Amino acid sequence: MSKDAALAETQSLLAALQSLDLSDNTQRVALLRQTNRIRAALETPLELASRWMETVAAAGALQLLIRIGVFDRLPADGTPISAAELAQQAGVDASVVTRCMRILVAQGLVEEMKGDVYKRNGLSDFFKSDKLGAMMCTGFMFARIWAMFPDYVKTHTPEDLWDVTKSPFVWTIGQEGKSFYEVLDTCLDPVQRSLFDLTMTNVEGMYPTRDMFPFREMKGQVELEPERPFVVDVGGGRGQVLKVIREEAGEIKGGRYILQDLPIVIESLKGEDLGEGIEVIAYDFFAEQPVKNAHIYFFRMILHGFNDAMSVQILKNTVSAMGPDSRLIVCEKLVPDMVPVGGSTELYWLDMLMMSVGGKERTVADFQRVFDHAGLELVGVYRSKTSQAAMLEGRLKRVA
Ligand SMILES: C[S@@+](CC[C@H](N)C(=O)[O-])C[C@H]1O[C@@H](n2cnc3c(N)ncnc32)[C@H](O)[C@@H]1O
Structure with a gap:
């Protein structure tokens, strides 16, 4: 931790913010990186580890709520809805909704009106299942694979990693002999393929097509x-x-x-x-x-x-x-x-x-x-x- 480093970054951030043109993506992203450096100068290793866990848990909470239809059922007109009602519609225990919602409310993704009653906000809409929510669900499909990496490397040769029919993905799903796309198209819940395809339609910001080849x-x-x-x-x-x-x-x-x-x-x-x-x-x-x-x-x-x-x-x-x-x-x-x-x-x-x-x-x-x-x-x-x-x-x- 270094207060001096944080102060120096903050002063330069302030100066850059004064002249920021929000439509200039390169400038905006450079400033975001600077805020990361300020955080890095102040954050303890334990806080860093906790933040990583929080990210994983938030992604898990969001994918669960999306997959059981809860996140998309937040009324579009902003009418508040209770955890009990959402849970009843989804056929799950109410605590599933309240516990997952806590982490999303803390992240600013949903608004809590009073205890366990929620309302969609401007950010919620971007994370619906046909938008970035699809990406979270697709990404989270891999969390299961990453959790099994230590067992995979123990049970496979280094060469197996490069064989698409013996990859960590197909091994974890119990489908060695098939490739990722074969598993996606024949062994998983068909909804996974449509979430995958939707994800690809929403990555233009991350994977731009513009301004490269003329x-x-x-x-x-x-x-x-x-x-x-x-x-x-x-x-x-x-x-x-x-x-x-x-x-x-x-x-x-x-x-x-x-x-x-x-x-x-x-x-x-x-x-x-x-x-x-x-x-x-x-x-x-x-x-x-x-x-x-x-x-x-x-x-x-x-x-x-x-x-x-x-x-x-x-x-x-x-x-x-x-x-x-x-x-x-x-x-x-x-x-x-x-x-x-x-x-x-x-x-x-x-x-x-x-x-x-x-x-x-x-x-x-x-x-x-x-x-x-x-x-x-x-x-x-x-x-x-x-x-x-x-x-x-x-x-x-x-x-x-
Ligand atoms: C990662 S996505 C990329 C999609 C698109 N090119 C984009 O950049 O948004 C890979 C695409 O390749 C397709 N694909 C996978 N295996 C294929 C194959 N053997 N022949 C043709 N397309 C295939 C998938 O269905 C999927 O749409």
């Missing part, structure tokens, strides 16, 4: 060759990224956008309005890419779920469909060479999720090797200014 600059080329698809989003989920890319690219006459994912995801899109210009194709990226000679093949948050050999295979299946000037773009977060103290930690907890399923987050050098083995040359790295995400552009290797 999609807009391709207008001329795409309009000259309208028969060629513009962007094929491989493993694109519910089209969340493709919609943003279409906005980023602006008006392009004849620009075709193709969304590919597993049949279970594509079928769940029936009737959903993806907007003009987006075609959908059920496709398994372990098979040959059926769409040939597109301008761009795009993969966001795909390779981090797989080991190097599988990532090379996934890319090779599309490399064989690329034309001489097709681009293959991978969008992932980049592991830095050294971990900055007090910096963003999203990447590292995501990597813990990936460790659970046999994948990993990568450095630029790691991606360069994967590209190389897949027959691609890494020709550009477009980094986000507001996060650790980047778009890596690959082109077919030129034959000498």
Whole structure:
């Protein structure tokens, strides 16, 4: 603990706050980091440990209330509702609601009007089950896996960690022999898959698509060759990224956008309005890419779920469909060479999720090797200014 360090940080924070432009995300995030440093200067190790436990418990409380429908039943118009009423509707003991609510009230997520009577507040809405609540439930699915890590490493070889059919996730669920997605789609409560897909539609802030690759600059080329698809989003989920890319690219006459994912995801899109210009194709990226000679093949948050050999295979299946000037773009977060103290930690907890399923987050050098083995040359790295995400552009290797 150091009062001087806290004072110095606070003074510089005050000065920075005076000139803060709230619409400037980089500035705002830098200030948040500064408040962390002030806290770090004042917090005891026991308080730090307790805060971590609190975070885990809050996530557990929220996922429980969401999964039994309690959190979403807080009346939308702000009418207060009692723990007893919520518990009765959910068919659980009232203490389940009061005990979980305490930690969420303390975190400011719900308002307590009087003892055990609650009201939704502005923050509650962001954490409903179709918004960030989906992410908490998906993330918490992994808490069970992390709790079993010590037993996993005791019972498995170091190589097993890289085998998606022997990963900590599938082992803990009792489904060795299947991959994470096979378990998600065939062994778990189907609600987990829809929460997973919803999570992906809500991570744009953490995983931005904007302001990296200059999609807009391709207008001329795409309009000259309208028969060629513009962007094929491989493993694109519910089209969340493709919609943003279409906005980023602006008006392009004849620009075709193709969304590919597993049949279970594509079928769940029936009737959903993806907007003009987006075609959908059920496709398994372990098979040959059926769409040939597109301008761009795009993969966001795909390779981090797989080991190097599988990532090379996934890319090779599309490399064989690329034309001489097709681009293959991978969008992932980049592991830095050294971990900055007090910096963003999203990447590292995501990597813990990936460790659970046999994948990993990568450095630029790691991606360069994967590209190389897949027959691609890494020709550009477009980094986000507001996060650790980047778009890596690959082109077919030129034959000498
Ligand atoms: C982590 S999510 C990323 C979704 C989207 N690209 C995004 O960034 O929001 C991975 C996606 O890959 C899809 N996927 C997993 N295995 C696949 C396979 N073998 N073939 C095609 N898509 C697959 C999943 O269904 C899921 O939508």
